[in-house]
Amino acid sequence: MILGLQLTAIIFSLVMIYFALIHYKKGQLNGTEILSWIIIWIAAMFVVAFPEILRTYARTFFVTRVFDLMVLGGFILVISLVSAAYVRSKRTEKKLEELVRKLALRDTKKKK
C-alpha cells in the first residue's frame, strides 16, 4: 500500500518536472524558475522515497506521523503559492486596466 502511494507520488513528480520543462522550452519559465521547480520536485521525490529522513523534524514540530508532516508541508506550500498567484493576478489586472483606460483616452485625444 505504502509502496503504491510512493510510486504514485514519484510518477506525479516526474510528470510535473516534464510539464515544467515544456513551459521552459516555450519560454514561459526562466532559468531560475525551472531550476527551482526541478529542485522542489526532486526534493519531493526524495522525501517520498525515504520518509524516515523527516522523522526528526516531525518530532521537533510535535507531529506524530511523518505523513501528517508531509500533508502539513504540502498545505503550507499550496497556500503560499495561491496567495502569491492572487497578488500577481491582482497586479496584472490593475496594470491591464490602466493600459486599456490610457489607450481609450489617448485615442480620443488623437481624434481631436
Add this chain to the structure above:
Amino acid sequence: MRIFIVIPAHNEAKRIGAVLADAVKTKLPIVVVDDGSTDKTCEVAKKFKVTLLRHRINLGKGSALKTGCEAAFSMGAQAVVFLDSDGQHKIEDLPKFIRALNTGKYDIVFGSRNLNMGVPIERYVGNKLASILVNLLFNIYVSDLICGYRGLTKRAFQKLDWESTGYGVETETVVKCGRLGLTHCEVPVATVYYDKFKGVSILDALGILLDVFRWRLKR
C-alpha cells in the same frame, strides 16, 4: 457650473440609441465610454454628437466611469452626471441633479429609486438592508446605494479615486463619501427594469458585500 453627462456602455446597441437621442436634447456635452462591447454599441453611439471613448476590452462599470470622468474633466467639466446606457434612467430626472449641483452645496448627488418608481420588491429590500449595513459601518445613510444615476463634482471625483472596476463602484462611492466627509444629497428618480440578467446580479451583490467589510477593515 459646466456639467457633462457620462454614459458607460457595454453591449447596449439595442437601447443606447434611444438614451442618446434623449440625452442630446439636453444640449449638455456627452461622453460615452464603450466598455469593450462586442455588438454595435460603438456604431450606434457614433451617430450622435458625443465624445466616444472605447475600452478595447471589457473592464467593468467602475473603470468605464473613471475613464469617462477623466475625459470629461479634461475637457473642462466642473461636474458630471452618470446615466446608464440601458434606458433605465429617465432624462426627465436630470434637471434635479443639475439643480442640486448648481447650488454649489453638494459634492455628490445620489439618485434614489423607491417602490413606487418601478423597483422590484426583492431588490428594494436587499438595497434597504445594504443601506442599513453601510450606515452602521460607515455612518452614512444613502437610501439607494446602487443607483447608478448620480452626479459629482470634479473635487469629489479627485477625492474619491475609487478602486472598484465593476458594479462595486456605486457602493464604494457612498462609503468613501462618508469617510471623506463629502457633502451630499439625494434626489428621487424613476427607473425602468428592462433586463433580468443585466446589471447587479446576486453574485455581484455578494462580491460587493465582501468589499464593504474589506473597506471597513482598511480604515
